Amino acid sequence: MTFTWLKRYVPKSLYGRAFIILLLPVVVLQVVVSVAFVQRLFEDVTRQLTGNVAYELRYVLDRIDAAPDVETARATARVVGAEFDIIARLPDPAPLTANARRFYDLSGRLVIPTLNDRLGGVSGIDLATDDGIVDLTARTAYGPLRLTFDRDRVSAQNPHQLPVIMVLTALLMTVVAYLFMKNQLRPIKRLGDAAAAFGRGRSVAYHPSGAQEVRAAGTAFLDMRARIERQIEQRTMMLSGISHDLRTPLTRLNLGLELSDDPDAPAMRRDVAEMRGMLDAFLDFAREGTMAAPSEADPVAILRDVVEKARRGGGAVAEGRVDPLRSAMLNPLAVGRALENLLGNALRYGSTARVSLEVSERALVYVVEDDGPGIPAEARDKAMRAFARLDDARNQNSGAGVGLGLAIAQDVARQHGGVLRLDRSEGMGGLRADLVLAR
Template sequence: MSTHWLKPYMPRSLYVRAALILVLPVIVLLLVVGIAFLQKHLEDVTSQMTRTVSREVNLVTGVMDETETQQQALAAVRPDLAALDMKVRFLDINEEPEIGRRRWYDFLAPQVESELRARLPDLMAVALPSSQEARLFLSTHLGVLQLSFDRRRLSPAAPHQLIVTMVFFAIIMTSISFFYMRNQLRPITRLAKAAQAFGRGRIVPYAPGGAVEVRAAGNAFLDMRSRIERQMEQRTLMLSGVSHDLRTPLTRLKLGLSMLPEEEAAPLQQDVIEMQSLLDAFLDFSRGVAESAPEEVEPEVFLNQIVDDAKRAGYSAELICAEGQGTVTLRPTAIRRAVENLIGNAVRYGNKADVSLTLNPNSLRIRVEDDGPGIPPEQRTEAVKPFTRLDPARNQNQGSGVGLGLAIVADIARAHGGTLRLAESERLGGLCADIIIGR
């Protein structure tokens, strides 16, 4: 049987789910035991006790039916009252029955009253004000009769104490279970925070702890983090080394071409420039976020600096909107490189770049829009892959690249635990690139 319909109603937090696993059985047990005890024991015993008292009351009223005055009635039932441990008196003509307020936790009182009314046709009212006394008011041919006797003759004494005791110890045991459960879940929470921080490009101190399974998961996480760090370092060293070693022959080529006639050297100079651009792109891609340490940054001030630098470089860029205040932990050099790449692409394939910022408690969004030809939806997934060029979609006459611009941006966004999303700009009609980073 499928249980997918339960998922929307289940809590997401592991702590809440564990608490539910602890509390739900306790509540069910209390309900089952309480209902079974009330129905199978208390109600049956109360019914038997009430039936006995009803027979005794009928005995007293039966004796009174044979008398003509109240004094004769009281005298006739006096021997029976001593044996039954009851007290009787007749109310005055203008005297009202004193009912009193029933105790709120006396959950057997309704059953007692119902049983008495069913077995005593002349019963006018029942007073159960305390656990010590019960008063019955009956209509007789001599007037209203008040019968008083011990409340414990109608039902078990203090039945609520069992329920209170059960609830009390259930709360105590559940509290102790919560305490130990919190200690067991704390290592899992620490592991989750360390993994989340690493996914966003930060290394936080972490030492495995807790149960054996949690320690095994923590050690596996540390091994994985070390392997990823080594892989990133090796990639950076390899690409940087290759790019650096190729600069020397390129420099020699430039010197050799400078000695040739200008009309012969021009095509070759263009090839050398493209090779130099390719090497620079390799270096940017290899560095990624390696050269930048996480810092607390004010996004609006930071983006204003990037846009001002782009303007000084001759780009038509503008920060058109900045929503939200606060700081975000970012790698400034890496984010600067990503935003500059988006601005460069925007002005290369369009006429201007509009930058906007949205900061809320959950995420940071940096948006760059242009008025260029954009990228078709079916090619956007390919556009963020390394060494992918979409020249038919992005006007090649406006410039050329090596297919690493958007790949670098996507790599930097992923290193911050975020993502790069491409869409069509509703304002300008070109490409809309969003860098979205969780806080």
């Protein structure tokens, strides 16, 4: 619970998280090694080298102070300084009065205090004018003395080499590890794509590959997909067979009733037509499991075609807000069938209906509203189940159904990567059905 805030900054994709898993240890290792390197090289080595040079400078100062006169002191400064590769000038033509170094000069932070502590009497040290030399002014018995020597004598040469080599090596290994990890994650992504496509009603080619665990998961997915496809096929064949077997006697009954003079014949013909409608609903429900692959379609044209059919059938249907969208990846027949079911329910349980289309970046939403009694919130999940009948919630006197209209619409939404939502219509007071389809 303490680190829940980190979830906002963690990548959402598997590739991003794998990259973080690879990069974080490398960065931590770089920081730890760099700190140890700086402490070891910049501090210990620099302090030791500066201390050695300080002994030489101290010797030069002592020899100058021991000279009997100024001329001897000057000669001593030149000779002794040359022995230690130090340029000594007495007196100093421009004595230094302050310490100076560049802000990024890490070793200079140790050179200046070490020389001050070991020598004493240093009025200024200059490391900024030329980062290749050390200039300092020290007080002697014969006036200020300028001492100049190479910077390499007090700090390590090319201290940046090890960090640069470490960074380049780390980058190289990170790239190699990322490419290897990418090859390991690709089979997982392919498995996820195949599962997502199957969830939308499409069966794409997939062959298990990758690590042993991924192959096992892929094989299990193929077995599951094959089992589900067999069940869908068996369901379709069963319902198709039932429909085919029942259509013939229903046709004979209808023909007999047409020729009959019985006063109850019209009511019986309506019953036969209702049974035929039930068979068509069974077949529609069975076909949704074998929906064809989506293609480029005009969602606005689908809406207006459904509305026009409903109006020709005598339904009072209004067209609401329709956002412009020329094309989307849809199965036009399945989406049209779902809208017809939703609109049929709306007109069956209400007197008027309205159909709208709302488009966003990630989804398009068909909205069907009516002025009927609606469905209570606690019964909406049940209403979308196959063969569900909500007699208490919806008026059944205006028509009959088998409880498959919402179930078919929900299957169509799921096969398009969306969902069917039921709510109360704010504008018309009845039921609002949102057919959400992913773009």
